[in-house]
Amino acid sequence: MHAILSESLSKTYRSGITGKQPIIALANFSVEVAPGQIFSLLGPNGAGKTTFVKILLSLTHPTSGRASILGRQLPDVKVRERIGYLPENHRYPGYLTGEQLLRSFGQLGGIHRSALRSRINPLMELVGVAQWRSMKVRKYSKGMMQRLGLAQALINDPELLFLDEPTDGVDPVGRKEIRDILLNLKAQGKTIFLNSHLLSEVELISDRVAILDKGTLLKIGTVDELTSVGPEYLIGIGADLTEGFLHEASALLLKLSYTSDSISAQLSSTEELNKLIDLLRKYGIEITSIVKKRSTLEDSFINLLKKEVVS
Amino acid sequence: MKIWGLVTITLRELSAKATLIVLAGISTLIILGIFLSLSSSQVEDGINLMFFGSSVGSPVSHESLHEIVHGIQATLTKGLFWGIVLFGVIATAGIIPSALEKGTVDLYLSKPIARWELLLGKYLGAVVLMLFNIVYFLGALWFVFGIKVGVWNSQFFLSSITLTFVFACLFSIVALLGVLFRGPAIPIIGTFLYLFVGNLLEQREQVLYLISENPMYQRILDGLYYILPQISAMEANIANQITQQGLDWRPFAQSILSAGMLFGGSVAIFSKRDF
Numbered sequence: 001m002h003a004i005l006s007e008s009l010s011k012t013y014r015s016g017i018t019g020k021q022p023i024i025a026l027a028n029f030s031v032e033v034a035p036g037q038i039f040s041l042l043g044p045n046g047a048g049k050t051t052f053v054k055i056l057l058s059l060t061h062p063t064s065g066r067a068s069i070l071g072r073q074l075p076d077v078k079v080r081e082r083i084g085y086l087p088e089n090h091r092y093p094g095y096l097t098g099e100q101l102l103r104s105f106g107q108l109g110g111i112h113r114s115a116l117r118s119r120i121n122p123l124m125e126l127v128g129v130a131q132w133r134s135m136k137v138r139k140y141s142k143g144m145m146q147r148l149g150l151a152q153a154l155i156n157d158p159e160l161l162f163l164d165e166p167t168d169g170v171d172p173v174g175r176k177e178i179r180d181i182l183l184n185l186k187a188q189g190k191t192i193f194l195n196s197h198l199l200s201e202v203e204l205i206s207d208r209v210a211i212l213d214k215g216t217l218l219k220i221g222t223v224d225e226l227t228s229v230g231p232e233y234l235i236g237i238g239a240d241l242t243e244g245f246l247h248e249a250s251a252l253l254l255k256l257s258y259t260s261d262s263i264s265a266q267l268s269s270t271e272e273l274n275k276l277i278d279l280l281r282k283y284g285i286e287i288t289s290i291v292k293k294r295s296t297l298e299d300s301f302i303n304l305l306k307k308e309v310v311s
Numbered sequence: 312m313k314i315w316g317l318v319t320i321t322l323r324e325l326s327a328k329a330t331l332i333v334l335a336g337i338s339t340l341i342i343l344g345i346f347l348s349l350s351s352s353q354v355e356d357g358i359n360l361m362f363f364g365s366s367v368g369s370p371v372s373h374e375s376l377h378e379i380v381h382g383i384q385a386t387l388t389k390g391l392f393w394g395i396v397l398f399g400v401i402a403t404a405g406i407i408p409s410a411l412e413k414g415t416v417d418l419y420l421s422k423p424i425a426r427w428e429l430l431l432g433k434y435l436g437a438v439v440l441m442l443f444n445i446v447y448f449l450g451a452l453w454f455v456f457g458i459k460v461g462v463w464n465s466q467f468f469l470s471s472i473t474l475t476f477v478f479a480c481l482f483s484i485v486a487l488l489g490v491l492f493r494g495p496a497i498p499i500i501g502t503f504l505y506l507f508v509g510n511l512l513e514q515r516e517q518v519l520y521l522i523s524e525n526p527m528y529q530r531i532l533d534g535l536y537y538i539l540p541q542i543s544a545m546e547a548n549i550a551n552q553i554t555q556q557g558l559d560w561r562p563f564a565q566s567i568l569s570a571g572m573l574f575g576g577s578v579a580i581f582s583k584r585d586f
């Protein structure tokens with residue numbers, strides 16, 4: 001069973017009365033998320049990330065395509081007992097206190113009163129809002145609200161969690177705390193679906209990542225797959241390269257660029273890497289380090305979107 | 312259970328509003344005013360009904376006292392009918408638009424709640440709130456008339472249910488407009504407009520028929536009259552109930568049907584919407 005299965009989901013928003021251009025928010029988007037994973041959906045503003053989550057929650061109706069979550073074909077009201085959702089720009093009723101809010105929304109989630117009572121306090125402790133439990137939500141700061149929102153999403157101990165920009169407005173310590181909470185949830189076997197812009201954060205916790213732009217899937221894979229940029233090596237050297245070495249290297253068609261203390265080599269195979277090492281040894285050039293270069297998720301994200309613009 | 316959760320959340324939302332405190336305050340003032348001004352005394356040739364210590368008319372027999380008090384209660388309730396209904400609409404018109412606001416509706420709908428349940432929960436929340444208010448108000452007045460002049464008119468007390476019913480019917484229009492438009496302004500204005508139009512429709516033969524002789528036009532007016540909640544007819548019904556002349560069930564049945572239709576329409580529109 002997949003936690004999430006989307007088959008050619010498309011969504012076109014039409015503004016009927018004004019007759020403006022229809023907006024294609026999602027185009028033939030297919031994706032599978034296995035249970036127990038942290039899956040992140042990345043993409044620039046307006047890429048369609050929120051639209052995808054909203055379709056999975058039946059907040060928005062797809063124009064075409066099918067989707068299921070936790071093995072249930074959508075739309076399905078009952079399956080929402082097993083999911084949690086932290087929307088972007090959520091607005092909680094300001095007249096409730098943090099504690100009342102968790103109780104009310106827990107009740108709406110179908111949780112029994114007695115179960116709720118034992119759940120609310122530990123949850124408020126977990127997300128770090130326990131000291132504001134009796135304060136009206138109206139007075140919460142942005143980061144406090146976000147933490148409370150996370151508690152709200154977790155109130156029913158969901159199997160599948162949708163988080164739309166969960167660390168938005170949260171301070172760095174809080175972000176780390178939230179990351180730890182998510183990793184902990186993953187260790188409990190929960191599936192987490194994350195929408196985010198914060199690539200450096202996503203990189204730290206995601207098992208799989210998909211990049212979306214203008215409603216279309218550009219790339220999908222593990223963080224490793226998305227960040228390794230072909231075999232490029234940085235080799236530290238202890239002495240200047242000699243004429244003879246350079247001559248022989250170019251004869252071997254090795255693509256190198258160098259400074260006085262390092263060589264950057266683009267190699268097509270480990271065989272080429274070994275040839276390069278042999279050559280360095282032959283000329284008695286000391287090797288101080290060999291590092292396989294990788295880009296950050298941010299680099300590959302930006303490169304990918306740049307290519308998109310060019311093509 | 313979930314519906315009840317929605318009702319309690321709605322009651323919380325409504326009780327946080329100033330309008331409601333004003334409504335309860337005005338009710339309490341009226342109850343106190345009547346409590347302090349009304350009295351009766353037994354004299355030789357009957358019972359004397361007194362306002363501010365001076366008697367109203369001459370002493371009357373036990374039966375006529377009942378009749379007079381029922382009349383007063385009917386007039387009072389009719390007078391307050393519009394006040395209660397209009398205030399109620401103003402106090403509650405915002406709850407559906409506020410539940411459908413971006414960022415809030417996401418929270419509700421991500422719960423295992425169907426869209427019709429969300430609307431129904433909000434609807435019932437408004438109705439339950441008005442039921443509390445109206446029962447408080449008419450119940451207290453019923454008690455005041457009971458202890459001060461010894462007339463315990465159970466129909467007067469029960470008219471609070473009828474009045475709540477009227478509010479519930481009217482709220483089907485508030486709900487429909489609340490689903491269609493953002494913010495409480497249009498539901499309030501639209502409902503007031505409806506009350507006005509409803510009154511005209513009630514008297515269509517004397518007023519609207521005069522505009523055109525076209526039978527088509529007149530049948531459309533008849534049709535509208537029969538498919539919309541009949542607030543004016545219900546007002547007359549309440550007066551009849553209090554004076555114990557019995558209830559006319561036609562406006563009840565018709566209002567239930569049309570409120571049901573309007574609610575169904577709201578659900579249909581709401582279910583199609585993308586958020």
Ligand SMILES: Nc1ncnc2c1ncn2[C@@H]1O[C@H](COP(=O)(O)OP(=O)(O)OP(=O)(O)O)[C@@H](O)[C@H]1O
Nearest residue numbers: 013023025044045046047048049050051052585586
């Ligand atoms: N209710 C709506 N009606 C019309 N268009 C909409 C609606 N919601 C979203 N859109 C459009 O759909 C596109 C995708 O929006 P979406 O909110 O899914 O983007 P996103 O990837 O979540 O962006 P962000 O990173 O800014 O949150 C945008 O062009 C947006 O204008």
Ligand SMILES: [Mg+2]
Nearest residue numbers: 049050088164
């Ligand atoms: Mg978004």
